[in-house]
Amino acid sequence: MKIISTVKELQVQLKELRRSSLGFVPTMGALHKGHLSLVRNAISECPLIVVSIYVNPTQFNDREDLKRYPRPLKKDLAMLRKCLRKNDIVFTPDDNEMYPAEDKRIFSFGNIDNLMESLHRPGHFNGVAQIVSRFFEIILPNVAFFGLKDFQQVAVIKELIRQNQYKVKIAVCPVVREPDGLAMSSRNILLEPQVRKNAPVIFKTISEASEMIRKSDIPEIKAFVKKSIEKRAGFSVEYFEIVDDRELIPAGLKKEMEKGKRYYGCIAVRAKKIRLIDNIEFPLV
Numbered sequence: 593m594k595i596i597s598t599v600k601e602l603q604v605q606l607k608e609l610r611r612s613s614l615g616f617v618p619t620m621g622a623l624h625k626g627h628l629s630l631v632r633n634a635i636s637e638c639p640l641i642v643v644s645i646y647v648n649p650t651q652f653n654d655r656e657d658l659k660r661y662p663r664p665l666k667k668d669l670a671m672l673r674k675c676l677r678k679n680d681i682v683f684t685p686d687d688n689e690m691y692p693a694e695d696k697r698i699f700s701f702g703n704i705d706n707l708m709e710s711l712h713r714p715g716h717f718n719g720v721a722q723i724v725s726r727f728f729e730i731i732l733p734n735v736a737f738f739g740l741k742d743f744q745q746v747a748v749i750k751e752l753i754r755q756n757q758y759k760v761k762i763a764v765c766p767v768v769r770e771p772d773g774l775a776m777s778s779r780n781i782l783l784e785p786q787v788r789k790n791a792p793v794i795f796k797t798i799s800e801a802s803e804m805i806r807k808s809d810i811p812e813i814k815a816f817v818k819k820s821i822e823k824r825a826g827f828s829v830e831y832f833e834i835v836d837d838r839e840l841i842p843a844g845l846k847k848e849m850e851k852g853k854r855y856y857g858c859i860a861v862r863a864k865k866i867r868l869i870d871n872i873e874f875p876l877v
């Protein structure tokens with residue numbers, strides 16, 4: 593694999609190496625098996641891929657979160673070395689490379705940026721759109737790989753592509769979990785041992801909730817989710833919404849869930865200082 597940290601060098605290399613289909617996997621590092629599943633999918637689909645490792649400051653609305661975000665670059669590179677091919681590129685730019693001047697662009701994504709993460713992390717998706725659009729314009733990938741773990745982000749990226757007419761296809765990869773069900777996340781290593789021990793309650797609860805929809809209506813399910821998770825010390829539910837995967841319109845009652853659409857229960861939990869998100873598909877009944 594090649595490690596490149598400047599835009600200029602990246603573009604020189606891509607000019608030479610680009611083949612039929614260029615794959616792109618954006619990450620913020622602190623890699624785990626969830627990231628590696630994206631990388632493996634990219635490798636199986638594309639003869640050349642770029643994996644970026646960059647902690648993008650503009651998508652953090654919480655300074656503390658940015659400060660404590662793990663950055664184990666050496667370990668990340670060792671993991672990637674085991675799966676990348678000779679010409680695949682790891683792009684590790686610094687802030688000056690990504691933002692030579694302050695990025696003042698304001699994006700507007702309508703309803704999909706008006707609920708869930710957007711309410712609890714104001715400006716987050718604007719920052720995501722800034723960095724992803726910059727990457728797309730530098731790299732010009734044919735396919736970009738994103739995880740369904742960040743459910744709302746996938747909808748935002750699809751809208752970003754539509755608005756800007758980027759010629760890139762999106763491949764969405766399923767959530768990879770720890771054996772106890774906790775969705776893998778770079779932030780999991782920041783959990784205190786007792787909090788980590790209790791964290792599987794999140795997936796267990798939304799899994800049960802997705803079964804409950806057969807017999808119960810949404811207000812009852814929401815109450816169950818909140819009660820079940822908040823039984824754990826230090827856990828509080830920021831939101832739990834059942835939304836369709838295109839327009840992200842929340843269903844308040846079962847009868848509002850429309851045939852032909854796919855619905856996901858999306859949750860954010862504050863587990864002491866750390867925020868955890870997860871989601872699961874809800875069947876139409």
Ligand code: AMP
Pocket residue numbers: 618619620621625626627629630737738739740741742765766767768769775776777778
């Ligand atoms: P991040 O480094 O957190 O910005 O994530 C980079 C990419 O990896 C995003 O597209 C995430 O959705 C994806 N990702 C993170 N965690 C997981 C996971 N547990 N399973 C699948 N994809 C994931």
